[in-house]
Amino acid sequence: MVGTGLFVSAAPLAPKAEAAVPCGPSPVPTFFKDEVQQPPAAKPDAPGHYTLTAHVGSHAFHSDWPAVRTLGYSTPNAAVDYLGPTITTHKGKPIDVTVVNDLPAAGTPIFPFDQPNNNNKITTHRHAGLQPAPSDGSPEPIQPEIPPGASRTNHYPNDQAAGPLWYHDHDHENTSYHVYEGLAGFMPNTDEREENFPLPKGDFAKSFAIQDKSFNPDYTLCYNHANPEFFGDLPVVNGAVAPKQQVEPRRYTFTLLNGSDSRFYRVSLKQASGPTASAPPKMTVVASDSGYLFHPAPVDELLIGPGERYKVVVDFTGHNDQNWVLSNNAPTPLGPMDDVDPTGGGIPQIMRFDVGTSTSSPDKSRIPKVLPETNNVLPPEALLARSRLRTVQAGEATPGVPQLGDKDQLLNFLDPPTETPQLNSTETWAMRNHSPDSHPIHLHMVELRLIGRWHVGQWDANGKPVPSSIGPFEPPRPYETGPKEDFVSPPDYITAWAGTFTVPGASVWHCHILSHEDGASTGGAVEMMRPLVIGNTPQTQLPRVLTQARLDQLIRQP
């Protein structure tokens, strides 16, 4: 169905009627007791082939707690009961991954949550992958999902630069549940350039999937969609509640993945104990979602929205015998991008780094001035020169029910596609967010660069910016200048990104607040997700961007 007005789709939108049982407070764990574990490395079971089986698992989130029901992915060499093994891919070396659904038969409830249905289908999306559309793992009705007992093989060409990709379930209406229950894992792509970067690697490179969870008094997982978002009250890293990581006084590369449902983290390092330091360990962002930053960006703090990844080099050199807490001060939900909540929305502390007193080998790593990659050497202006401008929006026609839309109207997932870039064309997207929340907007099957943002003081009744209220252009923060596909789109801002659509076929673009993409607040009737169809439709109706100055002019037109 197509929206009937500028704002409202044909179906009346109402928040879900039945109230979900609220979670929490969770049992109080001992913080920083357990050492965080790295997921095991998946091995191919045949040349260029992996088998990834989704199954019910049993996992203890804390060493003082019993194992409880979870979901996990396993490969023949690595049984994992929560999350999945890390599959490392190499540029130019294609692989096939057969995803097997070993969940119970359709109709069998696995968790006592308010899940919209228990069809127990899955579909595995490789997030940030430039894979053919049939292997993308988009939800139905875009692509068929995998019912219990069935399997499907996805083909990944890996014809893309090194980047911290990941994989997760993307099942229609159940993505938020399945990811919360455990269906997610790391899938980094590497290449020769990355292998030659002198950054910390091997034992001194670690990946952390950061999530928030709530637990019942019996330590089982609690989850609900009482609100349009879900916020747990305990931090979980790689499946461990508030863990610690022993480190040597040297540099490390950390991949930070925000695998949470709805929670943004603004992370920084705060000293917990040990000899008083004059300054925290230096943090430098070296890569983002889809690859390396040309200019590594030193940061004191770093905002990470749901679905985003940042690779950060943290230098513990000279911090012998000190303990540093990865802290968080982002509110829940996050409104304006710089809003601070000292309590971190109930999770001020995520994990702790305990620095030892000696190094096992000399630290020969360094952070170069530039990290040239195949997808970062051209400045974003080169994309503007050949792009056309597409305007999209995020808003709430009904308070508490966020939707996405095109330039003129808010739409539902099942409305006809409106975002239909021509294959191999370059587009700049201007996201007008007139909703009250920040939304991390994610596009499938494309690599993008952030162009920047404009504050909007006033929106008209149709969700369009009042031109006189549009503020000056705000360039990306230095850490946001790398290849990405997930963009923090703050309220009362126009956020612009650009990229070339090189993969044909149908997939989706959506908010990566998983409760928003699932439309859980309305029982799945509305989803903050839209089709993305790359085909042969000419784009002559869209204005040419050409330059930053002309983009600024176009943005200021209603």
Ligand SMILES: [Cu+2]
């Ligand atoms: Cu959202």
